[in-house]
Amino acid sequence: MAIFTRMQEFDYEQLVFCQDQASGLKAIICIHDTTLGPALGGVRMYPYASDEDALVDVLRLARGMTYKAAVSGLNLGGGKGVILGDPRAMKSETLFRTFGRFVESLNGRYITAEDVGTSLEDMTWINMETNYVTGTNPTKGGSGDPSPVTAKGVHIGIKACWKAQSGIDSLNGLTVAVQGLGHVGYYLCSYLHQEGARLIVTDVNEEAVRRVVNEFGAEAVSPDEIYGVSCDIFAPCALGAIINDKTIPQLKCAVVAGAANNQLAEARHGKVLMDKGIIYAPDYVINAGGLMNVYEELAGYNKERAFRRVESLFGTISSILETARKSKIPTSEAADFIAEERIRRIRQVQSVWVQPKISSAGR
Ligand code: NAD
Numbered sequence: 248m249a250i251f252t253r254m255q256e257f258d259y260e261q262l263v264f265c266q267d268q269a270s271g272l273k274a275i276i277c278i279h280d281t282t283l284g285p286a287l288g289g290v291r292m293y294p295y296a297s298d299e300d301a302l303v304d305v306l307r308l309a310r311g312m313t314y315k316a317a318v319s320g321l322n323l324g325g326g327k328g329v330i331l332g333d334p335r336a337m338k339s340e341t342l343f344r345t346f347g348r349f350v351e352s353l354n355g356r357y358i359t360a361e362d363v364g365t366s367l368e369d370m371t372w373i374n375m376e377t378n379y380v381t382g383t384n385p386t387k388g389g390s391g392d393p394s395p396v397t398a399k400g401v402h403i404g405i406k407a408c409w410k411a412q413s414g415i416d417s418l419n420g421l422t423v424a425v426q427g428l429g430h431v432g433y434y435l436c437s438y439l440h441q442e443g444a445r446l447i448v449t450d451v452n453e454e455a456v457r458r459v460v461n462e463f464g465a466e467a468v469s470p471d472e473i474y475g476v477s478c479d480i481f482a483p484c485a486l487g488a489i490i491n492d493k494t495i496p497q498l499k500c501a502v503v504a505g506a507a508n509n510q511l512a513e514a515r516h517g518k519v520l521m522d523k524g525i526i527y528a529p530d531y532v533i534n535a536g537g538l539m540n541v542y543e544e545l546a547g548y549n550k551e552r553a554f555r556r557v558e559s560l561f562g563t564i565s566s567i568l569e570t571a572r573k574s575k576i577p578t579s580e581a582a583d584f585i586a587e588e589r590i591r592r593i594r595q596v597q598s599v600w601v602q603p604k605i606s607s608a609g610r
Contacts, residue, residue, distance in 0.1 A: 248299055257310050260286075261356070262302075265349040270341040273332065275301055276349065277309035278357055279325040282590050282597070285355050286326025287381065287541065288312040289362025290346065292334040292369075305329045311531060312538075317586035318567070319535040320559060321542050326357045334364035343369045347376030355379050360541050367391070381541035390544045390553065393537035398434030400536025400557040401506045405439075405480055407564040408502040408526045411572075419443035424478040424500065426470075427485025428455040431506040431534075435484060436463050449473040450485070480504060488512040490527075495519055504528035517577030528564055529582040535560065 254262065263276040278286040288309060295301040305327050313325025330346060350359050350373065360382040361370055370389070373380045383389030405423070410416055421444050425432050428450040436446055436459050446465035449472070450456050459465045468476060474489075475497040483489050487509035495516065503510070503525055510530045511517055520527045536557045543553040571581035 248302065250302075253302075253306060257306075259306065259309070262305075263349065263353065263357075265346065267345045270339065270345040271332070271337060272330065272342050272345045273298075274328060274330045274346055274349065275305045276328045276353070276357055277305040277326060278353075279306075279309040279327075280313040280590065281324035281356060282594050283317060284322040284324050285358050285379075286312070286324040287316065287358040287360065287538070288325060288327035289360040289382075290328035290330060290365055290369075290373075291362040292330040292332060292338070292364035294333040295329070295331050298331070301329050301331050313590070314583060314586040315531045315535050315538055317589045318532050318582050319539060319563060320589075321538065323538075323542060327362075328357070328359055330365075338369065340372050343372035344376050347373035347380070350379050351377035353379070358545075381544045383544075385548075388544075388548055390540050390548045390550075392430065393540040394430035395434045396540040396553050396557055397506055397534055397536040398431045398438060399554055400539070400560045401431065401435050401482065401484070401504065401533055402438040402442075403558060403560045404528045404533035404564045405482065405502065405504045407561045408504045408528050408568065409480065411565060411568045412501050412526050417442065418480075421445070421480065422447060422478040423480045423482055424448070424473055424476050425459075425465075425482045425484060426450075426473045426489070426505070427483065427507065428452070428459050429484070432482075432484035433459065435482060435506070436465060440464070447473070447476050447478060474498060483507040483510050490516050490520065492516075495523065498523070498525060500525065502526045502528070504533055505530070506534045508534065511579065514579065517579035521571075521577045526568060527578050529567065529579045532564060532567060532582050533560065 259279050261278040265274040309325050309327040316323035358379045370380055370383045374383050385391035423439050423444045424447045425436055426449055440463035446463055448459050448465045449468050449470050451470055456467045460467050474494045477499045480502045481500040482505035484506045490510050491512035539556045540553045567578055567581045571578040
């Protein structure tokens, strides 16, 4: 791969390749953009088929974090880490402490966190070597499980979408179809139930379904049926790529708004939803509660403050929907546009305030 060509394509700032034979660490840290602040993004551990697959993944994920932070109004840049290896076989204190030392060497340009394949325990090991880690143990001032805050953000995002679609503030009496009843899906069902919404739910885990049926009086359907149920809102909280050519014709909802990452199988599916009159809450915006939660840790974690911060998602999502409506573009494009505009504006301010460094070389 022509690495500099790839970096130039989306203006990546820095790639750090981390290798240590003693611990077996092979990792890549990618810092996409630090215009708004330090690059914060989790570290993923995954048995990539090749070094190139790992590089492609970390580049894609780091850039996604830049957009998520920018559109959410956070003073954070975008970055991500990947550790190459099987999380079930290769984890050790040495491995994560070594990764922590690499993070420390970046002096706060990159702040790490939990992601797919990494856990709270791994963050504790990283924390032995660096303070540039978030999502650490609540007993040590960390923010712990972000899911309740993420779910609250999704609940607020659904309300913003419904208000834009119908002019109505409340979800009372509406039918919401929830796909995936794990960490986020369960809390989302609880918030929706409290507000008087009727729930139709699915999960491949029968125990998770039983719990939501018993606690919130939800109606259960099979995983294949969820796309075609008659509902006001469809909330995907399980997998990516579930909005695709096969599922869109089945949808009988007015809004798609849920926590799952990468919901659109391809970018063009945002336009297909728009053409069907379905409002789509861009996934990386509506699920930003998790990032807001760890952001709060930087100033000393306070749970109430984290819950207050996610309330801003109502305004953020409303203005994305309004931009999309006025410009006749898919909401996913409107979100990207707003994120890029914020970064561009702050860059301009910086160019005014930052004194140019005059090199003495060659004088
Ligand atoms: P989770 O693993 O706890 O829950 C996912 C649930 O989906 C599980 O119960 C699983 O059994 C179910 N599932 C898997 N395949 C399914 C299928 N085919 N049909 C129906 N259900 C299926 O994950 P989570 O933490 O609740 O996150 C859910 C989604 O939200 C993920 O895409 C995640 O990346 C995203 N997200 C989560 C957070 C967070 O704070 N946890 C933050 C941002 C984004």
